[in-house]
Amino acid sequence: MHRNLPQNKEALLKSYTTRLKEDVKSMLENFEEIIKLAKGENDSQLNRMTQIEQDTYEMQVRAANIVRAGESLMKLVSDIKQYLILNDFPSVNEAITQNSKLFRTKQQECDQKLMSLRDDIAADLYDLEDEYFTSIYK
């Protein structure tokens, strides 16, 4: 289990790199293909109008691919952020230390206040008990 975990992490990090490269490459390739289509050097045996329609669709698909690659990159950014947040143990430890320090000081404060309050109340209670039991009103 312990050995598995770093390997998984390693694989995940590598997959992030490959995703980045693939998306950028896909953007570039699709753009190049669009430019090539715009040049229109390919001769084919298709009817002219069919060819034009095909080119139009291909361009649209390639443009959509570029958009998809862009959004995939955004997703990648979000994934990396999430990964960092979830696996950044030093900062989590820091936060825990800070929190525990905060709560400890708060606890001490409360304890001190309670103790002084208790002392005051005990002293006052002693006097009040004295007064109550020696009075005729009981």
Add this chain to the structure above:
Amino acid sequence: MANSVNISIEAPIENQIQEITYDGQEIYQAPLSMSENLARLAQKIDFSKTEDEFCNIKKEGESTSETKSEDESKEPGYQSSLWPWDSVRNKLKNALTEVCVLADVLSIAKEKRYMVLDPIQAEPVDSRPMVQVYGRKKALGAAGAVLLAGVERLRASETMRMTRNMPDFHIDLLRLRQNWRLKKVSNTIVGDLSYRTAGSKFSQTGVFEVTKAPEEQIAQAMSMNASGPAPSALRVTVPPELQGVAFISVLCQKEQEDVVTATLSSSALNCPGTLPGDGAELHWQQKLEAAQNVLFCKELFARLAAEAVQLDATIPHMVVGNQIMATVLPGIQLLIGLCHNNGQNTSNANPEGVKTEGSSGKSDHDHVLEHSLHQLLRAVHHNNTHHPFPHPATGPLGPSKRRSLAGPMAADRYELLEMSKEQSLLEQIIQQAQHFFMRRRSEYVLDTIAKEVKDPLIVSHWNALNSPTQSCVKINIMAYGYDAVCRTSLVVHVGEKTLKCICRDGKVRHLSYELQELRDLIYCQIYQHQMTAVQAVGRCMGWQLLASSAHLGSGPVEPLANASTCLLASPTGDRMIAIRCEPSVGIQVFIAQSPRKDFFASELVQDKKWENLGGAFKEIKLEKMEGKNFLNKMELLMACLSSPS
């Protein structure tokens, strides 16, 4: 033309200047001869140019001759230096061949027997480029539109977040991560709110799921309360069994009558109205804390229930549904119930309407019991994770220090068994409840005695330093105005089921939970105090103590303790006061005088000296006497009797 002027034309220098000497003389090159000039000009002819054109024409005809002629035309270039006319000759030869072929073709065509020449239809002007350009323009436009739409979508989401101050999912996630345990399982973020890391061994998992809140809902929530705190971009989903509000209600019942209700609840749960049924707008922190509290209550209750079943008490504990019943003291039962309100149905889980009863009957909960319930389980958690040092390098972690020492110290089976005994939570809670009752009852007894008995004042001081199962009260018995003369103080330690009284004389008395014993003891102490106080007052007044007995054998048998007496004589010795104190009757005071001032001889007593033997005691009606209290009256009496009159 005859009149024309003769114009002399001088030919320009035809010969090129080869060199100009220093004295300005020009040395000319010798003019080329006719043949040399011809060869030079012939070399300048560019046959390739014409040949290309020729080849183009010829392409339609035959191609084999073309390559051949090209090959040949190249050769003279290399050999031109050998023989200047070679290229010319080759070209001419090629031309001749071509002309011959042309002549042949023409002659064949002319015959029209073997070959017919048809005019080739001219290729129509191609309209393709323009259509294609328009098509491509349209296609590029469409592609661009797709790209722009994508960009627009990205930008819109970004600007919406920026301008409308939308909460960032990742910042919220970071805050969540700093407070809770999270991990990523495939595509979902899963958190854990159980107390496992704090040492809990409860089997139920506290897994919750973190998702991103839909943006429309955030926008809606923001528009709902613009001034309030910003809604979170996080959505936390807790399992249904941990939703809602839960608390442990502790109820002490005395013959179906509520005595005290303690409620275990966190601060958020004290006001369940703040927790709406649909936890949509509830902040994740509060939601998780509530769920954690539910888990904590469940663990506490499960543990208590298991212990209740395991423990073999004299009166067995009962576990019925969500309720544990245990007997604290005879006639008093401790009910511990788990109330879980998961939002859907409001009051199904309340055992016998504990909540409503508690809120209507006794609104103030015992926060000490509530706190100790918390403390007990947390102490268990703490012990699970914090083992005493030193930790063994090998072997199990966790046995106590005493058990680690048991090996070297060669403990026997009995000692080991003694070590393995540890108090369960239920036992500790029952002990605390028992102590709570003992304390309340002692308080009640002391207060009622203080109310009943006016004469010596009974002042009780409760000690501020106490533990959940032990407290201490100091009781002072004294008379008003005579507290410096005599005061009796005793200390009562209130335990779980017993009381320990340490009296003034150092005697220690253990009392049971039946408080009549305490009451009797205090009454005894009161009368004992009166007797000692009278003696002290007598000493102050110069009276002499003739006799005193704390346990008088004479008289009727007292139901409570024994009667005590004392006998005091005046400084002159002619007056005596006898005091008899019976706890059941009260204090009786008798006085006697001897000798009497006036002596009348009778037949029986003929001499005055017999008067010194002491006379008959006469009882004094104390209640008719002047004086604030008994001691005051006695002081006045003594003063009155000591005065020589």
